[in-house]
Amino acid sequence: MSKVVLITGGSSGIGKSVGEYLSQKGFIVYGTSRNSTKIKNHPFKLVSLDVNDVNTIKSAVEEVIKNEGKLDILINNAGMGITGSIEETPTSEMRKVFNTNFFGAIDVMKAVLPQMRKQKSGLIINVTSIAGYMGLPFRGIYSATKGALEIVTEAIRMEVKNFGIEVTNVAPGDFATNIASGRYHTPVFENSPYKEVYQSNLDLMDTHVNSGNDPIEMAEAIYKIIKTSKPKVHYKVGSFMQKFSIVLKKILPDTIYEKLLMNHYKL
Template structure:
């Protein structure tokens, strides 16, 4: 009997690639989108779910369980980007990205856990980011949301292990997706003290995404993880320098590492 998979944010980018790949591998995939009626048809089922609205999360999860009688795997992929100097970014926008990337992911986990506990089995994969391992200039808020989700993953893993549920996270680096188009960009204000450096870094970010890895590599990685009997808690997927930067952060003095990052971002 095919395993039933729920993937949030599956209408584009990494989520869409994972959904198509797992469907081709024989999984019974339910992808989600805030507005599935406005989207082209896919080879997997696409249902409505907005991670900011708990009633839509519960409706989607209950629908899948009613249709299939089980829910084996959650891939918590829905998220948003945000850029901007901490000083210039509106606090309401900061709260919004935490609500989507952290609390939205938590609410989806809370919705699927009762069914997984009843089954005494389940796998939850939280999609985080290599950016979550360090505070990056002009992406500090995004780094903070993904770093928080990594920590929540560790805690949840211990809490649900007695019920036969595995919780892991996979941190991608830069991938060639349309995430840049969906980011909240704090405007480059004319009177901002950060104007020149922020604009230069916006250009760098967009270049990194356009030159990023193919999302199919993320799909293959997620497939390997959910097929692993005893998966690790943390997985990282990116270029050599992206992954090596995490190692350097562990071994270098703080200010040396900070200087290395500032040189990279031309600050």
């Protein structure tokens, strides 16, 4: 029987690319969107789900299970970006991003685990970010949300392994998607002490996304993870330098690594 996949944030970007790819490989794919009824001619099924609303999470999971009788794979992909200096970014906006990227992902895991435990099988893939391995200037809160999800995945992976459920992280680098348009951008204030350097970093971030890799690479990587009988704890998908930056962080003294980042971001 074809495996049933639920992808949060499946209406665009990486989620859409992954869903389309897995559909072509014979999986039964459900994506999610906060307003699924407004999206027409999507390449796979969509259900309404808002990761900040546990009632919609519960309803979406129940709908998939009712339709298919099972739920084999969760790809926790829904997320949002945020930019700005720590000093000038509203704490309320920081909480919103944590609610989406971190607590939202946890709530979706909570919703699917009872069914996977009942089946004595299941796979959860949490989409994090290479940015989650380091504190990046003007993206510190985004890095923190993804880093937190990486750590929680390490913990829950051990908690559910005896139930036949596997949990893993996959951390993408920069991909050519519409993520920049969905970010919360702290304004570049005219009288800000960060004005020039923040603006130049915003331009750099947008350039990285616009020149990023094709999201099909993430789809192929996730397909390989699904086909692996014993997934690793962490996977990274991105350019050589993006993945190598994680290696450098492990082997270089903190201050040397910090200087490399500051030079890269012209700080």
